[in-house]
Amino acid sequence: MEKVLMSYGLIADLLVSVHLVWVLVIVLMVPLIIIGKFKGWNWVRKPWIRITHVTMILIVVGESWLSIPCPLTVWEKKAQKLAGLENYEGSFIGNLFQNLLYYSLPSWLFTAAYTCFGLLIIALFLWIPIRTKK
DSSP states (O other), X not given: OHXXXXXXXXXXXXXXXXXXXXXXXXXXXXXXXXXXXXHTOGGGGOHHHHHHHHHHHHHHHHHHHTTOOOHHHHHHHHHHHHTTOOTTOSOHHHHXXXXXXXXXXXXXXXXXXXXXXXXXXXXXXXXXXXXXXX
């Protein structure tokens, strides 16, 4: 039984890690794309990278506007409950990622921030367009 509980705790930590990577990709790609424009980095104009990037933020914005809880958060909380964890207790890495991702602020503030960031990423599409062929 203890191994099963540990497995759920590990799954919860992995979900938090995926969540953190999702956030970091969305946020860090913005300055990388801007820098890449000026440095002449070809990868910042690759369609699959840019379309993936804009899709990631549009998912977040859409969930926020529709008041849909993030599936990663839902699954993570279920795994934590099954592991017998409360209040995001668990491994150091899990707690660290948890503290980086979640804040106690009004939900409208997050919706506004996600929307502004989504608009910024869409603006990058116009300013630094993707290239399909040279």
